[in-house]
Amino acid sequence: MRLTIAILTWEYPPRIVGDMAYYVEKLAQELSKENDVRVITCHDAPYLHEKVSNSLEIYRVPNPVKPHVNVVTWALSLTSEIQRIVADIYYDKSRKFDIIDDHEWQFVTAATALKRAFGIPFVLTFHSLESKRSSDPSAPLSTCIKGLERVGAYESDKIITRSKLLKSEVESVHQVPPSKVRYIPESTSWLGETLDTYNQVIAHQ
Amino acid sequence: MFSWEFPPRIIGGIAPHVYELSRALARKGVLVFVVTCDFPGAPDYEVIDGVRVYRVDSYRFPTPDFATWTSMMNVNMQIKATEILANVRDKIHILHAHDWLVANAAIGLKHLFRLPLLATIHSTEYGRRKGIHDDYQRMIASTEAWLVKEAWRIICCSKYMIQEVNKALHGPEDKMDIIPNGINTRPFQTTYDKDAFRTRFVRDSKKIVLYVGRLVHEKGVSILVESIPKVLQKVNAEFIIVGEGYMKDELTQRVNQMGISNKVQMPGFLDTETVRLLFRSVDVCVIPSLYEPFGIVALEAMAAKTAIVTTGTGGLGEILQHNKTAVFASPTAGSLAAAICRVLKDESYADSLRKLAYERVISIFRWDAIAASTLRVYKRIIKEYGGGSWKIQPIKSSSDNHA
Numbered sequence: 001m002r003l004t005i006a007i008l009t010w011e012y013p014p015r016i017v018g019d020m021a022y023y024v025e026k027l028a029q030e031l032s033k034e035n036d037v038r039v040i041t042c043h044d045a046p047y048l049h050e051k052v053s054n055s056l057e058i059y060r061v062p063n064p065v066k067p068h069v070n071v072v073t074w075a076l077s078l079t080s081e082i083q084r085i086v087a088d089i090y091y092d093k094s095r096k097f098d099i100i101d102d103h104e105w106q107f108v109t110a111a112t113a114l115k116r117a118f119g120i121p122f123v124l125t126f127h128s129l130e131s132k133r134s135s136d137p138s139a140p141l142s143t144c145i146k147g148l149e150r151v152g153a154y155e156s157d158k159i160i161t162r163s164k165l166l167k168s169e170v171e172s173v174h175q176v177p178p179s180k181v182r183y184i185p186e187s188t189s190w191l192g193e194t195l196d197t198y199n200q201v202i203a204h205q
Numbered sequence: 206m207f208s209w210e211f212p213p214r215i216i217g218g219i220a221p222h223v224y225e226l227s228r229a230l231a232r233k234g235v236l237v238f239v240v241t242c243d244f245p246g247a248p249d250y251e252v253i254d255g256v257r258v259y260r261v262d263s264y265r266f267p268t269p270d271f272a273t274w275t276s277m278m279n280v281n282m283q284i285k286a287t288e289i290l291a292n293v294r295d296k297i298h299i300l301h302a303h304d305w306l307v308a309n310a311a312i313g314l315k316h317l318f319r320l321p322l323l324a325t326i327h328s329t330e331y332g333r334r335k336g337i338h339d340d341y342q343r344m345i346a347s348t349e350a351w352l353v354k355e356a357w358r359i360i361c362c363s364k365y366m367i368q369e370v371n372k373a374l375h376g377p378e379d380k381m382d383i384i385p386n387g388i389n390t391r392p393f394q395t396t397y398d399k400d401a402f403r404t405r406f407v408r409d410s411k412k413i414v415l416y417v418g419r420l421v422h423e424k425g426v427s428i429l430v431e432s433i434p435k436v437l438q439k440v441n442a443e444f445i446i447v448g449e450g451y452m453k454d455e456l457t458q459r460v461n462q463m464g465i466s467n468k469v470q471m472p473g474f475l476d477t478e479t480v481r482l483l484f485r486s487v488d489v490c491v492i493p494s495l496y497e498p499f500g501i502v503a504l505e506a507m508a509a510k511t512a513i514v515t516t517g518t519g520g521l522g523e524i525l526q527h528n529k530t531a532v533f534a535s536p537t538a539g540s541l542a543a544a545i546c547r548v549l550k551d552e553s554y555a556d557s558l559r560k561l562a563y564e565r566v567i568s569i570f571r572w573d574a575i576a577a578s579t580l581r582v583y584k585r586i587i588k589e590y591g592g593g594s595w596k597i598q599p600i601k602s603s604s605d606n607h608a
Contacts, residue, residue: 064312065347067340069272076276077348080313087316091597109280110313116287117317140267144277147266151280 003035003098006086010106012041020127024103030191032056040085042078059085072144075106082110099198105145108152121201124156126166131173150174157201160184206239207307214244219303219327225387229576231255236296240286261285275306283310290318298587299323308352319597321590324356328498331373350374357586360384362499363520382582387575388504393481403486412442412549413487417480417502420450425493428536430456433465435542440549444469484509489548494518495536507566512555514544530562
């Protein structure tokens with residue numbers, strides 16, 4: 001079955017902060033060979049819609065509020081704008097998304113609200129965790145980020161990790177059952193396993 | 206309706222405003238859902254005089270600052286509201302947000318459900334801080350501007366506030382409506398022994414002059430203090446200055462310096478009921494503000510049938526009219542003293558001020574009247590929304606199996 005997939009990510013080339021940008025780009029490109037993919041991401045320039053192919057479109061969204069005092073206020077005002085873009089695609093174009101794949105904590109509340117408003121199932125891909133990344137995980141800003149990760153961990157239908165270690169960290173830090181977290185290694189079956197995860201979640205709707 | 210405060214959680218003026226407005230709208234047959242923050246002991250859901258009130262977890266973990274807390278609180282508010290809206294989407298016509306504190310949640314919901322958003326701007330960061338001085342304030346001002354941009358229409362409490370939103374947030378004047386704050390006059394109508402109450406503050410039959418407000422520069426309280434000796438040259442009066450603020454020590458010192466400490470009482474904060482009875486018992490209430498977006502204190506004085514002397518600054522000049530419902534004075538000690546003396550010495554003039562002010566407050570500033578004006582704005586938006594293209598259009602030709 002051909003799926004319509006919304007990918008939410010705060011990194012996408014040419015906005016490259018870490019390795020995640022390349023990962024999400026490869027994922028979007030590979031998925032778009034047999035599915036319709038809409039990537040919704042952010043950048044520091046006016047709104048930009050790029051139609052890469054008939055099945056791959058990138059929406060780059062600026063933050064509606066400037067400046068920001070920290071990454072949490074930055075992500076959360078941007079989240080409302082991400083919601084606007086996905087809702088506009090939904091109402092005016094596709095009227096259909098089969099699945100949302102959100103990467104990291106920045107836009108988990110966009111995915112959560114979209115799931116609750118439209119009934120679109122939601123897969124969360126973690127690339128790392130704040131409690132492991134931060135030099136002071138008990139600092140107020142880190143606990144806010146951890147809180148947002150927790151919202152995603154609970155509201156998502158399935159969690160994907162790219163390493164076995166991260167899978168167990170997600171399970172222990174966010175207290176989710178092992179069956180909810182799927183470790184998908186980089187291998188030739190990587191894309192198939194990712195699509196399989198999407199289809200499982202859709203079937204459970 | 207979205208508000209970060211609602212009774213029993215009362216932090217500033219938005220809680221009483223949303224409480225009275227939502228109940229008055231419900232009395233007019235409007236189905237009102239209020240989504241607000243939790244409060245110890247208050248239920249997560251209750252119906253208050255027909256208003257459905259949902260209290261959400263307001264995020265109680267540590268945050269670096271107030272703005273970050275606001276962002277986290279909005280996450281919880283939006284998740285809850287999404288759940289409510291997904292169930293009752295067909296019954297909801299308008300989303301109504303109060304101030305930037307609920308902007309993130311309300312703007313996202315507007316787009317998710319394609320519902321028109323109305324914003325009431327109670328004050329601006331620019332006005333509160335007398336300009337924008339750092340990035341933290343700039344971020345809040347930017348959020349306010351975003352809300353103003355996203356809102357279908359804006360409600361402000363005075364012409365003065367409309368000018369402020371226009372100047373500081375670039376809100377176009379043609380999308381703003383003036384709807385003043387309201388007042389519930391009933392608590393000012395309880396029975397009490399006026400003479401006995403007066404003796405709690407003043408022993409003989411002297412005249413009483415009242416000030417209620419924060420003891421800060423922009424309220425003009427120091428001009429009032431300077432006017433006291435000039436009033437005392439003509440009239441045997443006593444002054445009660447209610448409220449707290451950073452100027453309290455300075456004002457006390459000045460009162461002592463002028464040798465009028467036996468004529469001036471500064472009791473600090475007093476409970477609401479005592480303040481209401483004071484308004485009703487005194488001979489004149491002075492509102493000498495130098496900056497005033499609205500001036501709720503004027504409505505309280507009017508509801509209590511007190512004669513008013515004021516500078517008529519900002520919103521005060523819109524609530525009150527000189528020589529009819531109040532005496533206007535320039536913000537100088539001499540002018541203020543002359544106006545106070547005029548009211549204290551001419552009882553029939555004072556009675557006429559009281560009468561006209563009371564008639565005005567019950568005809569224009571009753572919450573039922575405020576709700577009726579708000580409802581007119583709702584209906585205008587619903588009509589414009591219905592005639593526009595930004596709504597949920599029927600699916601034209603759909604090959605998918607989406608219901």
